[in-house]
Amino acid sequence: MGSDDSIACIRRWISECDSKHLTCRLGLVGDAIEVEPQMPTRVIDVTSFDGHQLPRLIDTRGLKGKYVAISHSWGTVVEPYTTTKNLASLKESIDFENMPKTFRDSVFIARKLGVQYVWIDSVCIIQDDYEDWKREAKTMGLVYEKAYLTISASDSSGDHAGFLTPNPSVEMDVSLPFQPGCPTSGHTYLRGQYTGVIDPRWTPISRRGWVLQERTLSRRILHFDSTQVHWECSQYRVSESGAIEDTTSNVNTSYFLGQNIKPLTGQNRGSGSSNHAERRKALRTLYHFYACKVHEFSDCKLTRSSDKLPAILGLGNEISRGTGIRCIEGHLFFEEPLFVYSLLWYTEMFSMEGSVIPDHVRAPSWSWAAMEGPRVFHLLGQDIEFERRIFLKIKSVLEVEALGSRPYSALVCFGRAIAGIKGDPSRPSNGFLGLVDHMPLHQDDEQFQPLKPPTFSYQILEAIDSKQHWPRRNVKGWVSFDSREFKPNDVFFIPVCAPLVGQEDTHPETTRGCLGLVVVKAHVSEQHEVSNITNSFKRVGFGGLYGTSWFDQRNEEEFILI
Numbered sequence: 001m002g003s004d005d006s007i008a009c010i011r012r013w014i015s016e017c018d019s020k021h022l023t024c025r026l027g028l029v030g031d032a033i034e035v036e037p038q039m040p041t042r043v044i045d046v047t048s049f050d051g052h053q054l055p056r057l058i059d060t061r062g063l064k065g066k067y068v069a070i071s072h073s074w075g076t077v078v079e080p081y082t083t084t085k086n087l088a089s090l091k092e093s094i095d096f097e098n099m100p101k102t103f104r105d106s107v108f109i110a111r112k113l114g115v116q117y118v119w120i121d122s123v124c125i126i127q128d129d130y131e132d133w134k135r136e137a138k139t140m141g142l143v144y145e146k147a148y149l150t151i152s153a154s155d156s157s158g159d160h161a162g163f164l165t166p167n168p169s170v171e172m173d174v175s176l177p178f179q180p181g182c183p184t185s186g187h188t189y190l191r192g193q194y195t196g197v198i199d200p201r202w203t204p205i206s207r208r209g210w211v212l213q214e215r216t217l218s219r220r221i222l223h224f225d226s227t228q229v230h231w232e233c234s235q236y237r238v239s240e241s242g243a244i245e246d247t248t249s250n251v252n253t254s255y256f257l258g259q260n261i262k263p264l265t266g267q268n269r270g271s272g273s274s275n276h277a278e279r280r281k282a283l284r285t286l287y288h289f290y291a292c293k294v295h296e297f298s299d300c301k302l303t304r305s306s307d308k309l310p311a312i313l314g315l316g317n318e319i320s321r322g323t324g325i326r327c328i329e330g331h332l333f334f335e336e337p338l339f340v341y342s343l344l345w346y347t348e349m350f351s352m353e354g355s356v357i358p359d360h361v362r363a364p365s366w367s368w369a370a371m372e373g374p375r376v377f378h379l380l381g382q383d384i385e386f387e388r389r390i391f392l393k394i395k396s397v398l399e400v401e402a403l404g405s406r407p408y409s410a411l412v413c414f415g416r417a418i419a420g421i422k423g424d425p426s427r428p429s430n431g432f433l434g435l436v437d438h439m440p441l442h443q444d445d446e447q448f449q450p451l452k453p454p455t456f457s458y459q460i461l462e463a464i465d466s467k468q469h470w471p472r473r474n475v476k477g478w479v480s481f482d483s484r485e486f487k488p489n490d491v492f493f494i495p496v497c498a499p500l501v502g503q504e505d506t507h508p509e510t511t512r513g514c515l516g517l518v519v520v521k522a523h524v525s526e527q528h529e530v531s532n533i534t535n536s537f538k539r540v541g542f543g544g545l546y547g548t549s550w551f552d553q554r555n556e557e558e559f560i561l562i
């Protein structure tokens with residue numbers, strides 16, 4: 001890799017893409033990207049294409065140009081590269097020989113391709129300046145989206161390992177002499193099947209959290225794995241060995257998002273002026289796309305747990321820039337009712353470790369980013385009709401101080417918070433609901449489920465008298481807690497939406513219930529005096545109630561979800 005043959009091959013891919021692929025000139029939400037866009041705040045200037053001069057770091061100050069961005073794994077030894085101390089000297093020149101090999105390999109490829117600028121996060125962001133990091137993390141999505149191409153060190157174990165390695169020698173299994181009488185002499189060689197097309201979702205680097213947005217937003221990527229180099233753009237994936245894969249579901253399909261959400265972008269952006277049906281279709285597409293990305297992202301590894309939201313912020317910000325839909329705490333703040341649907345997330349609880357609460361609070365409890373652990377699913381990921389009956393209204397978003405080092409968003413809600421679900425089934429009181437640990441569903445209960453719970457933790461039973469035994473017929477719903485660490489104790493149920501739409505007449509048992517959030521009262525110290533609304537709740541799980549008799553008569557009120 002990095003040989004003249006490899007470089008010639010990469011040049012052919014670029015040339016083909018430049019001349020034939022219109023979609024490869026478009027950003028995530030379908031906006032055209034300039035050939036020489038405005039560059040990130042800082043870039044490495046490779047200075048000379050033949051390597052006779054040392055590269056240096058420059059402040060771009062609005063300069064336009066082509067640059068290559070790098071997607072890499074820092075490795076286990078994380079050494080800050082650019083700091084406030086060495087910044088001035090790196091602007092003079094960078095000691096090329098002592099750079100980590102991944103950085104040297106990137107500069108080498110850029111020089112060979114005649115691209116003057118390279119962007120590497122650990123070089124172009126000042127590592128000991130938190131304000132600089134915060135500012136740059138917000139626009140990181142744009143860095144990859146505008147890049148001329150992205151180099152992905154897909155198999156590299158870390159920056160010191162690099163990604164340019166000698167191509168492995170190829171065993172020639174059979175050699176055949178040319179036909180007698182043929183004017184040329186020599187042999188034809190046959191070899192075994194060589195490595196084919198890469199699937200970028202399964203490379204070692206894809207387990208790193210930051211890589212999801214880097215790959216999703218990059219318009220074209222060179223993947224360097226341990227055997228060869230691969231090309232990925234919106235039209236195809238192709239390998240140096242010649243294996244080609246056409247546009248399929250495996251290819252980075254982000255660019256097609258732009259084709260399908262036009263009613264939300266350009267002059268329609270945030271206005272609702274486009275055709276109603278088309279707009280809804282586009283919203284569904286975007287909701288589904290983002291839900292899939294959150295699912296893919298949620299169990300990726302991050303060196304710092306606190307990077308959970310920053311590592312996907314670039315993607316959310318790019319969607320916001322194109323559509324006007326805000327990204328709040330890792331959720332797209334869609335118009336009603338889609339945003340409340342997105343509150344019905346859950347984690348994969350079949351895994352051995354289950355999900356846990358991270359050491360440092362990094363997101364409000366209503367956000368999927370609040371939990372650490374297995375993958376996040378959206379309960380209504382595939383099934384997001386607009387016509388469902390909605391029980392919860394989000395009135396506004398409040399900025400609340402003091403969650404670690406940053407303000408966070410609390411939701412001011414209008415709806416019902418149903419009290420009375422007691423955690424201790426041995427002391428039920430009349431009319432209360434009780435939770436029963438791990439009671440398997442009775443066969444006959446299946447028909448009462450508004451939506452089959454993704455995993456079953458507790459049933460909600462209705463107590464009839466104070467000496468309660470719990471008759472099966474009084475099953476009123478189910479509850480699933482976000483973590484095994486949560487102990488059920490005096491929880492409230494907040495109805496969010498009906499489980500099904502449009503089938504009230506044919507399936508009254510399953511449509512008259514609701515899906516909702518299971519919450520506990522927030523402690524006084526967590527309420528932060530945010531407003532004169534006295535009730536604050538924290539999410540601890542989600543669930544379903546069968547029938548609406550438990551909440552139809554209750555008054556709606558304002559409360560805050562933190």
Ligand SMILES: [Zn+2]
Pocket residue numbers: 016017018021024220233234235236
């Ligand atoms: Zn292309």
